[in-house]
Amino acid sequence: MENARELFKIIKRVSESLTGLLRQYYGDASYSEVVGLGVTGDTSRRIDIVAEEHAVEELRRTGLEVWVVSEERGLYRLSEKPDYIVLIDPLDGSLNYSIGVPFASVSLALFPYKKLNPQSIPEEVVGVVENIFTREWYGVIGHEVYVEGRLVNSYPMHRTGIASVYFDTIEELKSLRDFFRNRGWNLRLRVYGSASLESAYASVGKIDHFISLTKKLRNTDIVVGYVIASRLGAGITGDVSPSKVFTSNVVTVGRIAISPPERLISVTSFNETVQ
Numbered sequence: 584m585e586n587a588r589e590l591f592k593i594i595k596r597v598s599e600s601l602t603g604l605l606r607q608y609y610g611d612a613s614y615s616e617v618v619g620l621g622v623t624g625d626t627s628r629r630i631d632i633v634a635e636e637h638a639v640e641e642l643r644r645t646g647l648e649v650w651v652v653s654e655e656r657g658l659y660r661l662s663e664k665p666d667y668i669v670l671i672d673p674l675d676g677s678l679n680y681s682i683g684v685p686f687a688s689v690s691l692a693l694f695p696y697k698k699l700n701p702q703s704i705p706e707e708v709v710g711v712v713e714n715i716f717t718r719e720w721y722g723v724i725g726h727e728v729y730v731e732g733r734l735v736n737s738y739p740m741h742r743t744g745i746a747s748v749y750f751d752t753i754e755e756l757k758s759l760r761d762f763f764r765n766r767g768w769n770l771r772l773r774v775y776g777s778a779s780l781e782s783a784y785a786s787v788g789k790i791d792h793f794i795s796l797t798k799k800l801r802n803t804d805i806v807v808g809y810v811i812a813s814r815l816g817a818g819i820t821g822d823v824s825p826s827k828v829f830t831s832n833v834v835t836v837g838r839i840a841i842s843p844p845e846r847l848i849s850v851t852s853f854n855e856t857v858q
Contacts, residue, residue: 615681676777744769782808
């Protein structure tokens with residue numbers, strides 16, 4: 584089996600190939616056509632299918648013995664005896680992409696097949712989230728975290744007050760506002776539209792919080808941000824757990840918050856917390 588750095592180089596090459604393809608097709612209205620529903624029940628556009636098929640084919644060409652898990656068609660068994668599972672979101676932010684808003688990303692994470700449904704994050708996991716348009720990237724190699732190739736050893740002390748928040752009701756947003764006010768915390772609300780990238784931002788402290796209250800977030804969306812947050816010591820609260828994230832299928836992980844370690848948010852009992 585390959586070592587972690589070799590594996591990271593492989594998935595980084597796949598990420599670069601995929602982002603190149605997506606930049607090439609950006610602005611072509613024919614790729615925004617809705618063609619059906621993915622395995623998660625979400626709308627699938629032509630570009631979603633094209634991106635997924637490209638990523639799977641690139642992974643096939645690596646020669647690795649892998650199964651690939653993705654949001655459009657689910658599980659691709661590229662080997663009878665897999666060594667690895669690859670969780671991919673080949674276009675996170677497809678709505679932005681399809682309407683001409685240049686904020687979207689690709690995400691890939693690879694871990695050993697023998698570590699399916701673990702109780703803790705696999706030691707050997709590697710992953711990358713890459714911004715399609717700026718090409719900025721956030722990566723993890725085992726316990727090492729990289730931002731644009733620079734090794735990051737710890738979660739930063741600086742606080743921005745920025746929170747990326749996904750919610751279903753105005754009441755949830757009001758409760759969150761009150762929660763912040765009661766603690767004297769700044770709340771500068773942002774919703775960018777690419778959970779993979781936003782969770783990575785929170786995991787390295789570019790923004791203070793990534794909060795999803797919708798219970799719709801999937802393992803393929805947040806796997807890299809989740810691992811980076813854990814490695815750097817950011818606060819992680821909610822329903823998410825390694826056994827939900829590191830699976831051989833697309834799984835809804837529930838509510839989650841990635842936050843500074845001294846500003847934890849109890850999202851699983853949110854209504855009770857803010858009363």
